[in-house]
Structures are given as structure tokens and as C-alpha cells.
Amino acid sequence: MSWKEKIQHKYALSEQGANDMIKAFLTATVSNIVLMFPVGLLYFLVEDYLNDNLSGRGVFYLVGSILCLVLIAVTTYIQYNCTFLATYVESGVRRITLAEKLRKIPLSFFGKKDLSDLTSTIMADCATIETASSHYIPELFGACVSTAIIAVSLFFFDWRMALAALWVLPVSFLIVLSAGKFLRYLSRKQMKLKMACADGIQECLETVRDLRANDAQENYMAGLEKKIKAVEKHAVAAELGNAVFVSGAQMILKLGIATVALVGGILLSKGSIDLLTFFMFLLLVSRLYDPMQFSLQNLAAIIASSSNPFTGRQQIPLDEILSHPVQSGSTEMKYDGYDIAFSHVGFSYDSQESVLKDVTFTAKQGEVTALIGPSGGGKTTVSRLASRFWDIDKGTITVGGMDISKIDPETLMSLYSIVFQDVTLFNNTIMENIRIGRSDATDKEVIAAAKLAHCDEFADKLPEGWHTMIGENGSELSGGERQRISIARAFLKDAPIIFLDEATASLDVDNETLIQEALSRLIQDKTVMIIAHRMRTVADADKIVVLKDGVVAEEGAPEELTAKDGVYRHMAKTQLQAAGWKL
Ligand SMILES: Nc1ncnc2c1ncn2[C@@H]1O[C@H](COP(=O)(O)OP(=O)(O)OP(=O)(O)O)[C@@H](O)[C@H]1O
Numbered sequence: 397m398s399w400k401e402k403i404q405h406k407y408a409l410s411e412q413g414a415n416d417m418i419k420a421f422l423t424a425t426v427s428n429i430v431l432m433f434p435v436g437l438l439y440f441l442v443e444d445y446l447n448d449n450l451s452g453r454g455v456f457y458l459v460g461s462i463l464c465l466v467l468i469a470v471t472t473y474i475q476y477n478c479t480f481l482a483t484y485v486e487s488g489v490r491r492i493t494l495a496e497k498l499r500k501i502p503l504s505f506f507g508k509k510d511l512s513d514l515t516s517t518i519m520a521d522c523a524t525i526e527t528a529s530s531h532y533i534p535e536l537f538g539a540c541v542s543t544a545i546i547a548v549s550l551f552f553f554d555w556r557m558a559l560a561a562l563w564v565l566p567v568s569f570l571i572v573l574s575a576g577k578f579l580r581y582l583s584r585k586q587m588k589l590k591m592a593c594a595d596g597i598q599e600c601l602e603t604v605r606d607l608r609a610n611d612a613q614e615n616y617m618a619g620l621e622k623k624i625k626a627v628e629k630h631a632v633a634a635e636l637g638n639a640v641f642v643s644g645a646q647m648i649l650k651l652g653i654a655t656v657a658l659v660g661g662i663l664l665s666k667g668s669i670d671l672l673t674f675f676m677f678l679l680l681v682s683r684l685y686d687p688m689q690f691s692l693q694n695l696a697a698i699i700a701s702s703s704n705p706f707t708g709r710q711q712i713p714l715d716e717i718l719s720h721p722v723q724s725g726s727t728e729m730k731y732d733g734y735d736i737a738f739s740h741v742g743f744s745y746d747s748q749e750s751v752l753k754d755v756t757f758t759a760k761q762g763e764v765t766a767l768i769g770p771s772g773g774g775k776t777t778v779s780r781l782a783s784r785f786w787d788i789d790k791g792t793i794t795v796g797g798m799d800i801s802k803i804d805p806e807t808l809m810s811l812y813s814i815v816f817q818d819v820t821l822f823n824n825t826i827m828e829n830i831r832i833g834r835s836d837a838t839d840k841e842v843i844a845a846a847k848l849a850h851c852d853e854f855a856d857k858l859p860e861g862w863h864t865m866i867g868e869n870g871s872e873l874s875g876g877e878r879q880r881i882s883i884a885r886a887f888l889k890d891a892p893i894i895f896l897d898e899a900t901a902s903l904d905v906d907n908e909t910l911i912q913e914a915l916s917r918l919i920q921d922k923t924v925m926i927i928a929h930r931m932r933t934v935a936d937a938d939k940i941v942v943l944k945d946g947v948v949a950e951e952g953a954p955e956e957l958t959a960k961d962g963v964y965r966h967m968a969k970t971q972l973q974a975a976g977w978k979l
Pocket residue numbers: 507745746751769770771772773774775776777778817
């Protein structure tokens with residue numbers, strides 16, 4: 397790995413970003429050195445003045461001064477371009493790359509991550525890298541290199557005075573570096589507390605209904621207040637800790653001026669140096685420490701931001717996302733019909749307990765295959781695997797004879813209409829929520845699909861009809877209404893393979909019957925998989941697959957299974973008994 401690639405990985409930069417960072421470092425170095433030019437000019441001016449040599453040199457100093465000003469303006473302009481402007485471009489590139497990557501990463505990645513941790517990585521880390529790559533790092537290295545060059549040249553003038561001016565640099569850096577562990581601890585703790593607080597606030601907003609229903613608000617708020625107070629208290633402590641070390645080191649830097657004056661005074665009185673050298677050193681030290689003062693702050697900021705709050709390791713999680721393998725596959729499909737075949741499929745979510753051990757069955761095109769079994773048996777998992785939301789651990793899944801693990805997930809999705817068990821809606825109008833099924837559908841087509849799913853029943857009653865906003869995740873709709881929108885999406889997409897995961901579970905019996913009629917029109921010639929707990933929903937299926945303990949316990953036509961004394965018959969019997977229950 398070349399050192400440029402190392403920079404790219406460490407700071408999650410694009411190649412252009414790494415180039416810009418190096419440019420920013422070079423321009424910071426040059427612009428720091430250029431800032432010393434006026435000091436040099438002043439030195440010559442004083443020298444000429446003392447030697448009474450000024451006459452005829454006015455033009456030299458005038459041109460010199462103008463040149464200094466122009467150089468300072470030009471280098472500052474270039475530095476600005478290389479840092480600020482390039483950073484904004486790079487931040488845009490990074491966020492787009494990240495979004496593209498997240499689209500392709502398997503869902504298993506999200507299952508293993510805390511979502512608030514991930515959000516903060518995407519939002520906060522991008523911002524941290526933004527400042528780090530544009531300011532902290534190029535400025536720190538620029539200041540170090542330019543100061544080193546100036547320091548070496550000082551030794552040529554007078555090594556004793558150079559030592560008097562420079563001894564403060566390593567000392568102040570050592571102070572900040574030695575506090576590294578403490579600064580990292582403070583920043584880690586602050587991030588942990590902040591995240592706990594943000595999580596608490598989010599959870600509180602999401603669960604406000606349950607908190608009220610259980611009369612648990614007061615207790616919860618007390619806990620939340622504690623978290624907020626802890627953040628506040630620690631923020632003060634962190635600022636103080638930072639201030640003690642950074643300001644302390646900055647004060648030591650200023651001591652350099654005193655030692656130069658002191659040593660210079662003594663050497664001058666002894667006649668070891670001339671007045672001009674003394675004067676020049678005084679002039680230099682007034683400028684020399686300025687970039688260093690910022691650098692000490694930058695160094696502390698780099699140290700504090702270079703640790704992950706949970707692992708404590710120096711790590712940029714963004715790189716973890718960017719280098720995560722994606723689900724790839726061909727974007728061309730060659731299939732023969734739309735039969736879905738599971739063959740000896742094994743799968744576990746977190747490589748501990750396997751949800752599916754050895755599942756083999758076929759859902760034929762033109763038939764309705766019902767998947768039933770106890771709750772937690774893996775029915776929803778089967779639908780997720782068939783649509784490649786997750787990749788299986790062993791066995792194969794084929795659609796129309798092609799192995800789905802070789803097909804690009806987005807391409808594969810064009811074959812599926814899925815009504816999920818947990819409906820997700822967007823804070824948009826009913827019309828747009830249904831249009832998600834097929835983005836190029838006309839309003840007329842959307843409404844036709846919505847009517848098939850009996851959405852008109854409630855949409856007509858809403859103030860703005862189809863154009864009514866439905867709140868975050870459809871919070872202004874009932875469970876059955878949400879489900880009907882989700883069914884309308886499937887109607888609109890009209891794909892050759894249909895998955896209905898408890899699609900009609902929240903509907904009343906009348907509505908369920910009406911929608912099932914519409915569904916039976918939709919599903920002609922298609923491969924349909926229905927997942928349901930209600931036996932009446934699956935009674936008309938062509939084939940029933942009973943999933944239990946990670947394997948197919950039974951499969952066959954409903955009549956065949958009823959005749960057998962197995963799981964299906966037992967489930968049907970207990971539901972019939974339950975229907976007769978009275979409270
Ligand atoms: N994202 C996930 N990460 C880890 N484990 C999961 C995840 N989703 C489901 N599981 C686990 O996998 C098992 C099967 O879940 P699945 O949702 O497939 O069951 P199901 O048969 O659809 O149940 P139900 O009838 O209640 O909907 C359960 O034990 C569940 O805890």
C-alpha cells in the first residue's frame with residue numbers, strides 16, 4: 397500500500413481527497429514560511445538604517461513590501477482553495493459514496509450495528525473528517541515543517557539564541573502528547589454520554605404512547621434528566637481538562653519570548669552578539685509561535701477525535717463501511733418460469749443459533765404456496781432469503797432455475813412484490829406512498845391499484861383524499877389502513893412473484909374477504925407465497941409448507957395434510973377451538 401493509499405484509508409478519502417490533503421499540507425507550509433518574509437525585509441531595513449545605508453534603496457524596500465503582500469495574498473488564496481473549497485467537494489463525494497455503499501451492503505450488516513451508532517458515524521464522522529482533513533492535519537504538519545525549516549536557519553545566525561527561542565517547542569508538544577491518554581479518555585466518555593442521551597431522547601419520543609399507557613413517564617423522564625445532566629457535567633470537565641493542558645502548553649510557548657529577551661540581553665551586554673541579531677530574534681519569535689499555537693490545539697483535537705467510543709481503538713468506522721463487501725451479482729437474468737426452489741438451505745442471523753437448518757421445498761408458478769408454523773419458526777426469514785435481503789449460509793435458492801446468489805439484488809427485486817409483516821410508510825401523501833411500488837406509474841394507475849386494495853374507503857374520508865399526508869411511518873392511519881396501502885403497492889408493482897407476509901392480518905373479516913378476492917385476480921399465473929397464522933387465510937392454498945424447528949415438518953395440499961395427524965391438523969384444530977372461546 398503506498399503512503400497515499402494509507403492516507404486514503406485512514407481518513408476515508410477519495411483519491412482526489414488524498415491529493416487535496418497533500419496539497420493543503422504543502423500550501424500551509426509555504427504560506428507559513430511566506431509569513432516570515434516581512435520579518436526578513438525588516439531585518440535588512442534595520443541593518444541598512446544602522447549602517448546609514450538607506451539612500452537609494454527606497455525602491456528595493458517598496459518593491460519588497462509589495463512582493464511580500466502579493467505573496468501572502470496568493471498563498472493564502474491557494475491555501476483557502478486547497479482546504480475549504482476542496483473539503484466541501486470531498487465531503488459531498490464522501491457522503492454520496494457512503495449512500496451508494498449503504499444501498500449495496502447486505503442487511504446483515506445493519507442487524508449487527510446499533511443504528512444510532514451508525515447514524516452518528518455517518519453524520520459526525522463525516523464532519524470530523526471534514527475539519528480534520530481540511531484544517532487540523534494539513535495545518536499541523538504544515539506548521540511543523542515550516543517551523544523546522546525556520547529553526548534550522550536560526551542556528552546559522554546564532555546557535556545560543558536559536559536554542560533560547562526553540563526549547564519551548566518540544567516541551568509544549570510533549571505536554572499535549574503526554575496528556576493524550578487523558579484527552580482520549582475525556583472525549584470517549586463524552587461521546588458515550590452524548591450517545592446514551594441521544595438514544596434516551598429518541599427512545600422516549602418513539603415510545604411515548606407505551607410510556608403513557610403504562611404510566612411510566614415520570615420514572616422515564618427522571619432517568620433521562622440524569623443522562624442530560626451527566627452530559628452537561630462532563631462537558632464542563634472535558635473543557636477544563638482540555639484547557640489545562642492546551643493552554644498550559646501555549647503559555648510555555650510564550651515563555652520563549654522571555655528567554656530570547658533574557659539570553660539576548662545577557663549576550664548583548666557581554667558583546668557576544670550584535671544589536672541587529674538580537675532585534676531579529678525578537679522580531680522572529682513574535683511570529684514564530686503563532687502557527688504553533690494553533691497546532692497545539694489541532695494536535696489535542698486530533699488526539700481526542702482519534703478514538704472510537706466503544707472499542708477505544710483508533711479507528712475510523714467510516715472506512716469499515718466503505719470497505720465492507722457488497723452483495724454483487726449479474727444484472728442480467730436468464731430464467732425459465734418463476735418457480736422458487738429452496739434446496740437444503742441453512743441460515744442464521746448472527747452465526748449462533750441457526751433459524752433454518754435444512755429447508756427444501758418448491759413454490760410453483762401459478763400456485764399459491766402457504767408457509768405456516770409456530771411464531772419465530774422462520775417464515776419471514778424464508779421470504780427475506782428468497783428476495784436476497786440476506787445471503788444464505790448453505791444450500792441454494794433458485795428462481796426459474798437461476799441461482800439467486802449470482803444475481804444483483806436490485807435486479808432480482810424487480811421480480812418480487814412483497815407485502816411485509818411490518819409495514820413501513822413514509823411521511824408523504826397516500827398517493828406517493830403507493831407509487832413506491834412503481835415509480836413511473838401514472839396517478840390513474842396508482843388510484844386503480846389503491847381501489848383494488850380498498851384504500852378508497854378511507855382515503856375518500858380524509859380531508860385531502862389521495863393527497864393527504866399520513867405522518868411519520870403512517871402514524872395517522874390505523875393498522876388495517878396501513879396494511880391496505882402496502883397491498884396497493886404490491887398491486888401496482890404487479891411483479892411475477894408475490895410474497896404476502898401476514899398481509900391481511902390486521903383487516904376485519906369483511907375487508908379480508910374483499911381483498912382476498914382482489915388478490916386472487918392479481919395472483920393468476922404468478923408464484924405466490926402466503927405467510928399467515930389464520931387458517932382460513934391459507935385454507936385455499938394449493939400447497940402448504942409447515943416450517944418447524946428449522947426444517948420443513950410437513951408439506952402437501954391442505955386436504956392431504958388434514959387427513960394426516962400432523963402439525964397442520966393440530967394447528968387447524970386448536971384455532972377452531974379458540975374461535976369458540978368466550979371471556
Ligand atoms: N434481524 C434479525 N436478527 C436476528 N435475529 C432475527 C432477526 N429477525 C428474526 N430473527 C430471529 O429469527 C427467528 C425467526 O424469525 P422470523 O421472523 O422468521 O419468524 P416468523 O416465523 O416469521 O415468526 P412470526 O410468525 O412471529 O412472524 C426468530 O427466533 C427471531 O428471533
